[in-house]
Amino acid sequence: MNGKPDRVIVVDDDPELRALLRRFLSDHGFDTRAVESGAALDRELSRNPADAIVLDLMMPGEDGLSICRRLRAAGDMTPILMLTARGDPIDRIVGLETGMDDYLSKPFEPRELVARLSAVLRRTRGWRDVATDDIVTVGTLEINLSTRTATRGGTVLKLSSREFALLAALVRSRGRPLSRSQLIERALGRDAEVTDRAVDVQVARLRRAIGDQADAAELIKTVWGVGYVLVSDGA
DSSP: OOSOOOEEEEEOSOHHHHHHHHHHHHHTTOEEEEESSHHHHHHHHHHSOOSEEEEESOOSSSOHHHHHHHHHHTTOOOOEEEEESOOOHHHHHHHHHHTOSEEEESSOOHHHHHHHHHHHHHHHHHHHTSOTTOEEEETTEEEETTTTEEEETTEEOOOOHHHHHHHHHHHHTTTSOEEHHHHIIIIIOTTOOOOHHHHHHHHHHHHHHHTOOTTSOOSEEEETTTEEEEOOTTO
16 A cells, blocks of 8 residues: 555535535545536546546436446546446446446445445556566457556557456466356456346457457457357467
């Protein structure tokens, strides 16, 4: 620990909940700011970057999914934990497709928010702590496990922290298939509440992000009855 608190921005249109979460997270050691909308979030990010964003799904105007999609499209890969009052798993799958890193359904225990947020931050910090020369090349794909960046054919890929975590887990097990449960544990943590369907959705998103196409040589292959494996081009 370097003693520097993680910077968190809470985005929620409910002023009471916003104040509660800011106070609670601040009491638990986070450098916390709270804003009411996507536009206010943009202003905060322009002044000072964040290490994580706690984002409400249901907001008037630009909702959480739209904000998440917009940030990812602009190349902002700040980890996002989505708060939702909905229980429909389809909403969670759509959230994963837009690039969120975790979700928490309302109502929730504030302590669970702290635990989920800490887990997301540990995962992203973990890749920064890898040795600086830890660069892996697979076909035309180059993965830098230190800077948490990837390129393919010289083009920088836009990956969310969750997508990079999945890619890194596949890289570390290159040539050996990983089951969905192994992918969840190695990329997202033992306590992550992620369904097999959500893993499939995220792997599909990762494939699109790295340029894998079914009619060409794929890097990530499905091993039926097992899970997924990372192979070299043309394998």
